[in-house]
Amino acid sequence: MSGNRWVDPAPFEGVRPRLPWWFFLPRWVKVVSLPFALAYLVIWLAVRLVILAAHYPVAVVLGIALYLVRVHCGLWALVIVVLTTVGGLVIWAGLHRPSFIRHAWLRALTEWRRATLYVPHWRTVTRLAELTKDSRGKEFRPQLRRVRSDGWRDRVRVKMIPAQSPEQWEARRDNLAHSFNAKSCRVRVLKPRLLELDFIHSDPLARPIPAPALSADAVAANLKGVVVGKTETGRPWLLRLLGSQLLVVGVPGAGKGSVLWSIVWQLAPAIRAGLVRLVGIDPKGGMELGQCPDAFAKVVYDNGPAAVELLEEIAAEVKERASRYKGIRRLWTRSSGEPFTVLIVDELADVIAYQTDKNLRERATRAVQTITSQGRAPGFAVVALVQDPRKEIVSFRHLFTTRVALRLDEPIQVDMVLGDGVRQRGAAAHEISENTPGVAWIKQDGRREPERARAFHITDADLVELGQFLTAGDASVRELTGRTSSTETEAA
């Protein structure tokens, strides 16, 4: 007050303390509920301990064992046990490295990364990346679940908060990768509300993968899963040819040739036995397919009338076989007695888009469309290689059920090849290094998750060997190359 004038006091701006609801309960209610509250607390603590032991089994078991040794046997016994354990681990690693890495090293690494990286920073990172939400004074936080380290990547399971979508996590892949010291991060949906984040630390496909020995067993060739390389998880990269059409896209030097020759390499025994027939078109004058012409029943080194006629011939065969199969079989099988036909077109754009003659262009496009759309059942597969995935170049990309994106220049090209949303799930084909030709992202129709893999490195010497394998008998190939096929090794 100044003089007799009333001055309003400043409004109270402090945060009133929020007391918990049970504080206002009558005293007798509190006394009655106390044993129940204590029992609940004990159960909660026990559950937390079990969860802790499940997340850190190695540390918990080791810690308890060492503690018991120290208490019951003394300090020297503890030192001896520690030295013996370390010695045992070193011997194990020396004798059988893969099992040591799998059962000891990766388990320890998992617990280390969880304890030192993900648990301490999870709350801060999710808050700063705006993946948490405040509602009515309550914070909703995504839960950090199971962590598994594979060495080159950490798989981190996350339970999303209500009303959150995987896209929100996909949009923050880079933020998460940097926050957890990883090179990149991928988001996979395991089931509703449960995600798995892959934090990538190194590239398991950094080294070229040599071609395996040529198999002499023609029947072993599995057209539903031709092994053309290795995936980043260490499994074989299987490409489906039977019932599938394949589009391989990559900038010059991305390694399209290695995908193409890896397919031919694995089909070689079946080609030699007449179970599979290869037909090829190489508009680059034979620069690619001319390296092993013996693999092909028919091959044209041009994009002119001869190439278009070959395409039309195959299209006519597709229709003729399809009409014969009608009502007899729904999908080609070996018992049909006719060879499975693989049409390989190196640089498809030269045949259907860059063709100067409009008439030839339209005829070629029609024929390729017929083969890709109707060839599935009668046993025809197209393996089309192309550098430019734009719609103007290949207007019928959707007809290819398996799409392989090797190194590309721009993110938009990845979307064109693999389809919308696949890049956001981690398939960053535009980020594949120039130093790793043959590395690709693969998307198969019907499978949500894309796969990353590297094709075999088929060298010029391998192509010479392939040519000899296709024209000569096994013995001469062995003499020439000194390699033993996998089936022979098994037989031995």
Ligand SMILES: Nc1ncnc2c1ncn2[C@@H]1O[C@H](COP(=O)(O)OP(=O)(O)OP(=O)(O)O)[C@@H](O)[C@H]1O
């Ligand atoms: N899987 C692979 N592993 C290791 N090196 C590879 C692999 N694939 C290709 N390379 C190497 O990369 C280079 C380019 O490969 P390739 O010629 O197959 O690329 P491309 O995409 O077919 O190029 P272009 O479109 O110009 O024909 C070659 O030197 C080859 O030896």
